[in-house]
Amino acid sequence: MENAERAIEWFGGLSLFAGQVIRNSFSPPFEFTEILKQIFEIGWRSAPLIILSGLAVGSVLSMHTRSTLERFGAESMIPTALAFALVKETGPLVTGLLVSGRVGAGIGAELGGMRVTEQIDALESLAVNSFKYLVVTRVVACVVAMPLLTVLMNFAGVLGGFFAETLVSGSSFTFYFNTAFSSLSFSDYIPPTIKTTVFGFIIGTTSAFLGYNATGGAEGVGRAATQSVVLSSIFLIVCNVLLVKFIFFLYPGSGS
Amino acid sequence: METTKKLIVGMFVGGCLLLFGLGLFLIGNSNQLFTKSFNVYAEFSKITGIQNGGKVRVAGMDAGTVTRIEVPTGPEGKFRIHFRIVEKLHPIVRQDSIATIQTDGLLGNKYLQIEAGSSNVELALKDSQIQSKEPFDWGDLMDEMNGVVKQVNGIMAGVKDQLVSTLTEIQGTVKSANHLIKDATPNVKSILASADRISANLQEIIDGVQKGQGTVGALFKDKELYASIKRSADKTERVVDNIRDTSASAMKIVNKVEESDIVPEVQRSIKNLQQITLQVKDAVDKFQSASGEGGVGENLQRTLADAHEAMSDLSDNTEALKHNFLFRGFFKKRGFYDLGALTTPEYKNPAFAKGFKKHRVWLDSVDLFTKDAKGLELLSVEGKVKLDEAMTDILKFPRNGPLMLEGFAAEGTPAQQHLVARRRAVRVQAYIVDRFHLRPSYVGVVSMGAEPADKGTVVGFKEGVGIVTFYK
Numbered sequence: 001m002e003n004a005e006r007a008i009e010w011f012g013g014l015s016l017f018a019g020q021v022i023r024n025s026f027s028p029p030f031e032f033t034e035i036l037k038q039i040f041e042i043g044w045r046s047a048p049l050i051i052l053s054g055l056a057v058g059s060v061l062s063m064h065t066r067s068t069l070e071r072f073g074a075e076s077m078i079p080t081a082l083a084f085a086l087v088k089e090t091g092p093l094v095t096g097l098l099v100s101g102r103v104g105a106g107i108g109a110e111l112g113g114m115r116v117t118e119q120i121d122a123l124e125s126l127a128v129n130s131f132k133y134l135v136v137t138r139v140v141a142c143v144v145a146m147p148l149l150t151v152l153m154n155f156a157g158v159l160g161g162f163f164a165e166t167l168v169s170g171s172s173f174t175f176y177f178n179t180a181f182s183s184l185s186f187s188d189y190i191p192p193t194i195k196t197t198v199f200g201f202i203i204g205t206t207s208a209f210l211g212y213n214a215t216g217g218a219e220g221v222g223r224a225a226t227q228s229v230v231l232s233s234i235f236l237i238v239c240n241v242l243l244v245k246f247i248f249f250l251y252p253g254s255g256s
Numbered sequence: 257m258e259t260t261k262k263l264i265v266g267m268f269v270g271g272c273l274l275l276f277g278l279g280l281f282l283i284g285n286s287n288q289l290f291t292k293s294f295n296v297y298a299e300f301s302k303i304t305g306i307q308n309g310g311k312v313r314v315a316g317m318d319a320g321t322v323t324r325i326e327v328p329t330g331p332e333g334k335f336r337i338h339f340r341i342v343e344k345l346h347p348i349v350r351q352d353s354i355a356t357i358q359t360d361g362l363l364g365n366k367y368l369q370i371e372a373g374s375s376n377v378e379l380a381l382k383d384s385q386i387q388s389k390e391p392f393d394w395g396d397l398m399d400e401m402n403g404v405v406k407q408v409n410g411i412m413a414g415v416k417d418q419l420v421s422t423l424t425e426i427q428g429t430v431k432s433a434n435h436l437i438k439d440a441t442p443n444v445k446s447i448l449a450s451a452d453r454i455s456a457n458l459q460e461i462i463d464g465v466q467k468g469q470g471t472v473g474a475l476f477k478d479k480e481l482y483a484s485i486k487r488s489a490d491k492t493e494r495v496v497d498n499i500r501d502t503s504a505s506a507m508k509i510v511n512k513v514e515e516s517d518i519v520p521e522v523q524r525s526i527k528n529l530q531q532i533t534l535q536v537k538d539a540v541d542k543f544q545s546a547s548g549e550g551g552v553g554e555n556l557q558r559t560l561a562d563a564h565e566a567m568s569d570l571s572d573n574t575e576a577l578k579h580n581f582l583f584r585g586f587f588k589k590r591g592f593y594d595l596g597a598l599t600t601p602e603y604k605n606p607a608f609a610k611g612f613k614k615h616r617v618w619l620d621s622v623d624l625f626t627k628d629a630k631g632l633e634l635l636s637v638e639g640k641v642k643l644d645e646a647m648t649d650i651l652k653f654p655r656n657g658p659l660m661l662e663g664f665a666a667e668g669t670p671a672q673q674h675l676v677a678r679r680r681a682v683r684v685q686a687y688i689v690d691r692f693h694l695r696p697s698y699v700g701v702v703s704m705g706a707e708p709a710d711k712g713t714v715v716g717f718k719e720g721v722g723i724v725t726f727y728k
Contacts, residue, residue: 040261044268087279148272155275181282182318183365185309189283193276252307 017209018201024136031137038141042103043148050149053098054091054156055163061085062161066168076179078165079158083180084188086157092192093240095153096199099146100232104207107138108228111211112221120212135212139204146200147193154193187251195243199236206232287311288320292343295323296380298355298388299334304366306337306357311367313358314345322368339368348372349380357391430562592658595700603660603702612657612726617646621665621680621720633676635683640691643684647692650725657726659699661685666706666718678703684721 065081111134114120123130162176207228214224284290287309303325310322320340328334341349350373358369370386380386592598592609602608624639635643650659663681665673681701689696706718 036262036265039269040265044264047268144269147276148269151272151276151279154279177282178286181279182286184283185287186280186283187309189279 014209018205021136021139021205024132031133034137035140038137039145042141043145046102050153051156054153055160058157058160059164062164079176079180080183082161087154087189088192091154092150092196095150096236097233100203101229104203104228104232105225107207108211109221109225112214112224115214116217116220135208138208142200142204143197146196150193150196191247202235203232288342293320293340294382295340296386297336297338298386299336300388301334301390303335304357304391306366312339314370315372319345350377351380352377353386355386355388595658598700600702609726614724614726615653616722616724617649619721635687646723647688650723653725654727656728660724661701662722663703664720673705674703677705680721
């Protein structure tokens, strides 16, 4: 009972923190330089991981799709099926999980470290709005970087699929890409990409909340880092269900 | 923050946005969004799942997308599907082009197919209506098939009733014919017996005549009688002369008659007679054809079929009689009921000829048979010699049980093996029954294929004939 109460209290704290992030995001001063720096850290430095993972996921998906579609003599549908799977779901979700692993842990540990070593208090004493400077910039950077990384993941995945497919069937690059995108509509492409901004917000907010409120020295920093990854991944996966349903509601055609 | 980092972030964001734009372009391009196009529409009672953004194909080529679907205002109205077609395909979209809703592959998405129009018809106008054909619906087809099946069922039920009544009538006719034949049989027999007696009597009479017995015999033998007859003949000649004169007089009378009105009457009578003759001929023809099919002939055929059935029944009855407790002792004692009806599994069953000892002689098919021009196996001269030797061995044993000929063949399918094995055994059976004057009912044939009855004693034996005698 006490645990449940504590959990609800914690969730309430997170919600208030998230509301504070949104409110502060739209009020000056905007820490553009810091945001750019965070985009560099979160986006650019994650790009190699995302591209490599995308190539691997794409090629594996292509191989599996081939073995299934071959039974029905529908090999020509491999690029289309792969693009559907990647663009609509696999790309955004895998990107979200990878970023939550790499970036969530980073934010949790960094802010947690700053909190336990009283660096945040030092910033406050210098009349710097530590929340705006440390939290909002990271969350905004996550929100901006996530769709960009998702686009990278999607293209890397299709490319990986092409490599796997061309080794088997010798399919041409132009044909493969044209076929991959021919059956997609804008409603299949834009909403799943845009929804990753929500993933970015979840990752940034959860990890920043855990780091910003870390207590208990080095042990508290470690706990904040671990919990950042675990909780942001869980929230992301659960929230994805709601987002997919919401997209189907907005674009009924994209469900088919 | 250093300038390099800013540059990298700029490049990263710009590059990713460019990729996103490329994706948008590829999708838009495949949906013909960046090509000049014109709008038209078509109306359908059922749209079978086509949606906004659905593909439009002109003569099989991707040509645009469905832009809007208008829902009808009432149940009698139709859905109006608005769609875009790229301008470059306009020349083949004519006013007689027909729009249909098709499925991409077996399970794919629905799309709108526009057939190319005729060259002598004007181009389809922008924002005009394209003719449409309602989509094919399996449900409708199933409904129609259901109706047809019901109709066929009804017809079949009617035909069945008629057929049953016809068959009953035929059965009645056959029974009547059977009765007739049964009734007539004693009469026919008595007629034949009488005919026999008559011919015997005739023979007797002729013999008597030849010997000069009786009046006719005397005619052949008596000279005085001959002279008397000759005189009578002379007198007859004279009488004939008189008749000839009378005939001449009659001719004159006839000529006179011809001049009178009697002749046309006679001619009419003759015509009537001709007509009657033709009618009689028709009647005869009908009778003949009736006896060919559906008439007497067919009744007779049915009667024969019935007789055949009766014989089969009789055969069954005698077979049943064999198993009757009065007779079965005899058959059990001799070890079998009917070798002709013996099957391979029955033969392999240890219950067959229980209590009998057996002696077997193997003969290889290479030693027994030679092949003719058609590839059929026939007993060779050497084979017959071998058989004689084998039978000498076999006939040493008491002849109180069956003699079985086991055919073996290991080549081809099981059916081919069975046939070849049986043919081999039958060839040997025909030869030994004739050659050694054996009772045919005691000599049986069984096709073993490639599987010997008792494997232990016949290792490696696959092609040929085994002669087995059962004795006590």
